[in-house]
Amino acid sequence: MADARLPGLRLLPLKHRALYMAAAAVIALGGLAFAYYANYVLDRSTATDRARSDKKAEKAVDGEQPAFVSTVTPRDYQQDMPESIVVLLDRPLTESEQATLTAMKGNASQVWTFMKPLGGRVVEYTPNLEKPLEDRRQRASGMAQTFNLNLNSDRGAGLTINGMTAVKDACSATTAQTVVAIPPSGSALRQGLMWDLAGGMADQPHGPYVLDEGESQGKLYFRHNAIDLGNGQANMALRVQSEVSTETCQWHITASYTDTSGSHTQRIPSGTGTFTAEAVPQQPVQYFAYVPTTGWGCIGQMSQRGCPATSSLEQAQPRR
Known part of the structure; x- marks a missing residue:
């Protein structure tokens, strides 16, 4: 199971395994943080346009009544x-x-x-x-x-x-x-x-x-x-x-x-x-x-x- 997720882990010396796993964890967390930040930046950058679009749609629907x-x-x-x-x-x-x-x-x-x-x-x-x-x-x-x-x-x-x-x-x-x-x-x-x-x-x-x-x-x-x-x-x-x-x-x-x-x-x-x-x-x-x-x-x-x-x-x- 460990080799499937961290290839080559079993071949490393015991003292290097902890470093390998720590590096993998840092990379994974960094990827998650980057994805979250990128999504946050995209959301903030498009918020005004989406609000305008939603308001325009609401006004159009309201006017149809x-x-x-x-x-x-x-x-x-x-x-x-x-x-x-x-x-x-x-x-x-x-x-x-x-x-x-x-x-x-x-x-x-x-x-x-x-x-x-x-x-x-x-x-x-x-x-x-x-x-x-x-x-x-x-x-x-x-x-x-x-x-x-x-x-x-x-x-x-x-x-x-x-x-x-x-x-x-x-x-x-x-x-x-x-x-x-x-x-x-x-x-x-x-x-x-x-x-x-x-x-x-x-x-x-x-x-x-x-x-x-x-x-x-x-x-x-x-x-x-x-x-x-x-x-x-x-x-x-x-x-x-x-x-x-x-x-x-x-x-x-x-x-x-x-x-x-x-x-x-x-x-x-x-x-x-x-x-x-x-x-x-x-x-x-x-x-x-x-x-x-x-x-x-x-x-x-x-x-x-x-x-x-x-x-x-x-x-x-x-x-x-």
Whole structure:
């Protein structure tokens, strides 16, 4: 075994064997030290280039991810029902369905539970703001839809959303034939952002305005704020309200943002998806409204059974 690793060792005199083995050990250790030092020098000399290359690769991979992801969820009216709503339906209620509705006491949750399986859709009354809109526009009388918008970015590099613009894709007359209204007794203001989409395709959307109470109410949100995402920033959750008057509109949001590569835009929702802001028809086939002190008023093609407030409703709303 010794001759295989140290050739000729057995042929040497005994006193020379120790010197031979010591020399061999020194040579072996020297070779190891040289290999280690050479590798250390090579590693140090290429460290900067490798770090640049790794950083460039990480940046390229990071840039391949979406700038941010938008998640849209409708308002959950089963869990979060306003006291005042309007429910729209694309057909008249049958006599039996009308009887069921008018037997209720104007509870919004109860009405929605009955109307939802029939194909009903909720729209909300637009609250009055205590402060004027920052651009001094006058809001048109209308209704609103609400949804929750969550923005999140997994990018390592930060980005800033510095603007959002509403874009109308199509507007048309509402398809609703039946309106069931539980009018508000006061103004129920909710936090969030509001876009004014009143009018048809020729009318430019305005906003978003801040709905929150306080000094910021009515101000244009992105004139005073920005949304920072990525680089470990927390996600941003927004409550969005879109208001329309006489026409139902399909629309989307164009978000403007900046990152390390420049300025860009991204569509919300992605692809060809749209939001719907539905208007209430001015003269529906059937119109039901609950008057707290009297009961239901019923106008249009229907039975008057269970509708003691019809005459007062007709006087208060002569246009229907």
